Amino acid sequence: MKISLKSGEELAMVLILAMLIILAVVLLITVINVFLVIKRIEAKHKGVITEPFSFKTWWKSLTKAVPVENEEAILLRHSYDGIRELDNHLPPWWKYMFYATIIFAIIYMADYHIWKTSPLSDGEYQQELATAQKEIELYQAKNAAAIDEKTVKLLPNDPKVAERGKEIFSSKCSACHGQAGEGGVGPNLTDEYWLHGSSINDLFKVIKYGVPEKGMISWKATLKPNEIQDVANYIKTIGGSNPPNSKAPQGVKTDSTASSTPVALL
Numbered sequence: 001m002k003i004s005l006k007s008g009e010e011l012a013m014v015l016i017l018a019m020l021i022i023l024a025v026v027l028l029i030t031v032i033n034v035f036l037v038i039k040r041i042e043a044k045h046k047g048v049i050t051e052p053f054s055f056k057t058w059w060k061s062l063t064k065a066v067p068v069e070n071e072e073a074i075l076l077r078h079s080y081d082g083i084r085e086l087d088n089h090l091p092p093w094w095k096y097m098f099y100a101t102i103i104f105a106i107i108y109m110a111d112y113h114i115w116k117t118s119p120l121s122d123g124e125y126q127q128e129l130a131t132a133q134k135e136i137e138l139y140q141a142k143n144a145a146a147i148d149e150k151t152v153k154l155l156p157n158d159p160k161v162a163e164r165g166k167e168i169f170s171s172k173c174s175a176c177h178g179q180a181g182e183g184g185v186g187p188n189l190t191d192e193y194w195l196h197g198s199s200i201n202d203l204f205k206v207i208k209y210g211v212p213e214k215g216m217i218s219w220k221a222t223l224k225p226n227e228i229q230d231v232a233n234y235i236k237t238i239g240g241s242n243p244p245n246s247k248a249p250q251g252v253k254t255d256s257t258a259s260s261t262p263v264a265l266l
């Protein structure tokens with residue numbers, strides 16, 4: 001539990017609340033005492049001898065139910081078509097619960113709205129999101145090494161993936177493929193023509209194993225599987241960007257959304 005008092009206003013609120021709680025407790029004790037005293041005086045007047053404590057007396061004190069044979073005493077005078085009404089007390093167990101809810105409400109308000117020690121729904125949601133995010137990262141880190149050309153995923157909605165991919169591309173690939181992927185020693189990666197297929201699986205495979213005899217090195221020793229996935233995803237994002245000085249197309253025209261490997265023209 002962390003209690004932080006950021007401003008004088010909050011401090012004043014806390015003080016007021018503390019005073020209110022003390023007042024409520026004092027009031028409650030006073031009321032209970034008054035009731036007890038009244039009961040004792042009544043009992044004395046009636047000459048009732050208080051019974052020794054037992055389960056039966058305890059149960060009776062909780063319900064305060066008037067026995068059927070004594071109901072005449074609490075019968076109200078009015079009669080509606082012969083229907084008469086009993087003036088029963090609220091059962092004490094019910095009243096105690098009601099008092100308990102008042103105390104609970106004060107504690108609840110202090111906890112959630114004044115000291116803000118417990119988060120509200122929105123805060124809880126954000127906390128859950130944060131833990132879920134951590135779990136995802138942990139899971140991804142654990143599974144990063146397991147990604148291969150069959151399990152590689154197209155992640156167009158994750159800007160972080162393309163961002164990391166872009167970094168790798170600029171530092172490791174742009175020397176041969178151009179800063180913007182327009183091509184150089186290596187082929188243009190922004191057009192619709194591909195030598196080895198355009199699906200995410202094809203891209204992963206060619207980056208992982210390379211085409212050593214044609215000058216494209218294998219990156220599996222340098223890049224981790226998840227990094228290859230990132231850079232393959234980045235290549236997907238630059239498709240159709242048509243950068244200046246684009247190299248002439250090589251290979252076959254392939255729908256960039258195709259997922260199967262087309263026959264490569266070598």
Ligand code: HEC
Pocket residue numbers: 168169172173174175176177185186187189193194195196197203206207211214215216217219231232235250251
């Ligand atoms: C030393 C130069 C060089 C570097 C560095 C290089 N490539 Fe290549 N890349 C090539 C060449 C050359 C080819 C064409 C291979 C062929 O003719 O089959 C190629 C082909 C490719 C292809 C297949 C293109 C197609 O049309 O099917 C992809 C995808 C690719 N590279 C991605 C990358 C990535 C990603 C990197 C960085 C991690 C990278 N390359 C680094 C030279 C390079």
